[in-house]
Amino acid sequence: MHSEIIYLDNNATTALDRNVLEAMMPYLTNEYANAASSTHSLGWRAKAAVELSRKKVSDLLECEENEIIFTSGASESIFIALTAAYNAYKVNGSKIISCKTEHKAVLNVLDYLSSLGAEIMYLDVDRQGLIDLNQLKSEINANTILICLQLCNNETGVVQPMEEISEMAHSKGIIVFSDATQAPGKMIFNINDLGIDLMPISAHKIYGPKGAGALYIRRKNPRVSLLPFVKGNQERDLRNGTYNTPAIVGLGEACLLVKENLWSDVSRISKLRTKLEHHLTEDNFGFINGSVKNRICNTTNLHFPGIKASELLKKTREIAYSLGSACNSSSPLPSFVLTAMGLTKAEAEASIRLSLGRNTSEKEIDIAIEQIKKAVVELRN
Secondary structure, eight states, X not given: OOTTSEEOBTTTOOOOOHHHHHHHHHHHTTOOOOTTOOSSHHHHHHHHHHHHHXXXXXXXXXXXXXXXXXXXXXXXXXXXXXXXXXXXXXXXXXXXXXETTSOHHHHHHHHHHHHTTOEEEEEOBOTTSOBOHHHHHHHOOTTEEEEEOOSBOTTTOBXXXXXXXXXXXXXXTOEEEOOOTTOTTTSXXXXXXXXXXXXXXXXXXXXXXXXXXXXXEOOSSSOOOOOOSSOOSBTTTTBOSOOOHHHHHHHHHHHHHHHHHHHHHHHHHHHHHHHHHHHHXXXXXXXXXXXXXXXXXXXXXXXXXXXXHHHXXXXXXXXXXXXXXXXXTTOSSOOHHHHHTTOOHHHHHTEEEEEOOTTOXXXXXXXXXXXXXXXXXXXXX
């Protein structure tokens, strides 16, 4: 960990947990066999490690082991889920309902599906970052095959009402995809209660390694069919490539630690986030963007009137945070998520995202509060 930097960008990525690294080490050294090698004991041991990790992921999500496939990360999971679902269900219709504030990894795939003939409808959000369920209901028709809505937003942390969304969809025989990349470890949820049918997760968002992820595919009530454009030979024929056994083991261990520490992590981190927000918003010094009621525990998106957040970043180099999603950090434009929520260009350009994590200390929060407040005051003067 960079001890001189206060890291408040955990929605972009997290530090690899030492326990996760220890679990991975044997498979980076002596246990190097291919998990697909079925003719010798070294391959069997690697395969057993992969399957144990599958159980750890399914235990966290409270689903069946055969509902989990491994991928290289959330982006690949998103691509597989959306393209293979469209290919399987396009005989029934072509309409996909999504939202303007989805992650770029989702929006890019939807653009691709649009080029193949899909009709993509993007729901609006209100100032809280929430969709209007009545608008969703009015958009569902006989041509609708998929509803694609993020569980929790990566920039604001806002959580959509997935239970109501899924109930509405399933009553019409429509399947539900939800990008839940930011959810594990940051909110208490049960995948069956939420009614999600397709859901990606990523190891590096939960103190695991980069390059590993999983996709949940519901097998009953309803059973989801996927038909990939290119048939693979791995993970239910949905992808190709050699098993990345060390990273898969890391993902499994990360999921185990999330499950074990969930209640304590959520409680501790939410208290630190509350303290951070209290000091940065008192006397209208700053304002919270998005719902304060419906959101994950670690994320706050704040705007400070009268400044440019890009200038604030330059004055607070000792703190690692962002202006929005990491994948859009090179864009000169204000956050499309915030503008979709109705913030003005000036408000969006005055906004920052702070995302806390398992390693965030109260001392670091105190220092961050002091440095950010000091910098904002200087910029206003």
